[in-house]
Amino acid sequence: METKHDHPDELKLLRRVPLFYDLDGKDLERIARLMVVKRYNKDEMIIFEDDLGRNMFVIKKGRVKISGISSEGDEAIFSIFSEGDFFGELSIIDGLPRSATATAIDDVELWVLNRGDFLSLLEAFPQVSITLLKELAERLRRSDSQIKSLTLKDARGRVGSTLVRLAEDIGLVRGGKVVLEGMPLQRDMASIAGTSRETISRVIKRFEDEGLMIKVENSIVFNNYDDFKRMFA
Numbered sequence: 001m002e003t004k005h006d007h008p009d010e011l012k013l014l015r016r017v018p019l020f021y022d023l024d025g026k027d028l029e030r031i032a033r034l035m036v037v038k039r040y041n042k043d044e045m046i047i048f049e050d051d052l053g054r055n056m057f058v059i060k061k062g063r064v065k066i067s068g069i070s071s072e073g074d075e076a077i078f079s080i081f082s083e084g085d086f087f088g089e090l091s092i093i094d095g096l097p098r099s100a101t102a103t104a105i106d107d108v109e110l111w112v113l114n115r116g117d118f119l120s121l122l123e124a125f126p127q128v129s130i131t132l133l134k135e136l137a138e139r140l141r142r143s144d145s146q147i148k149s150l151t152l153k154d155a156r157g158r159v160g161s162t163l164v165r166l167a168e169d170i171g172l173v174r175g176g177k178v179v180l181e182g183m184p185l186q187r188d189m190a191s192i193a194g195t196s197r198e199t200i201s202r203v204i205k206r207f208e209d210e211g212l213m214i215k216v217e218n219s220i221v222f223n224n225y226d227d228f229k230r231m232f233a
Helices: 011-013 025-034 089-094 115-124 124-154 156-171 186-191 197-211 227-233
Strands: 036-040 043-045 055-060 064-069 076-079 103-104 106-114 172-173 177-180 211-218 219-222
Touching: 011 025, 025 115, 036 055, 055 115, 064 156, 076 156, 076 186, 106 115, 115 124, 115 219, 124 156, 156 177, 156 186, 156 197, 156 227, 186 197, 197 211
Parallel strands: none
Antiparallel strands: 036 106, 043 103, 055 106, 064 076, 064 103, 172 177, 177 219, 211 219
16 A cells, blocks of 8 residues: 655654654655655565565564575575664665565555655765665674674574664663563574574573563563673674
């Protein structure tokens, strides 16, 4: 489903997107006019690996996972994005096919910007280009960290690193503590950590026994996130 911007609070929401932090009201209105809102249902594919890239997406509501599928049908999850994050920019920049598949984890709403408008935006607003470069550099560093974790750490270390990564991506602060609400399925966590679902369950239980976290239904509360991050980042 696709709609134009007609809600009075739309610009306020758009301003909270880090990519557009530094823009004034007029510039933000100009960008808003170029974008449409699309809605996707939970588990619906948004973009497909190897498709031609014609749009860049910014998440207005919900969460999206970025993944790749092997020739054997196994899924590897690269990232989980939430409100304010963007994806689909690489194909827009280099003109090559999509490098990964994007799937809605929840019911999601996305701002969509087509390739021509996105490239014009980068030319017109250098500050957006700089923010984009910083974010891409950060993602590259995190990818390097994930590769290091998968190759050098044991199962405990890989699961700990995965929880830190998820906390950084989708964690919330509640009552002074970092909380992972609506945890991804264990199979998704196993895909990120490069281990099995049984290992994920066993290691999280060990973390609970050690007093590092509390698991409540489908959420995890870190008792001291800073200490946990220092241990596993």
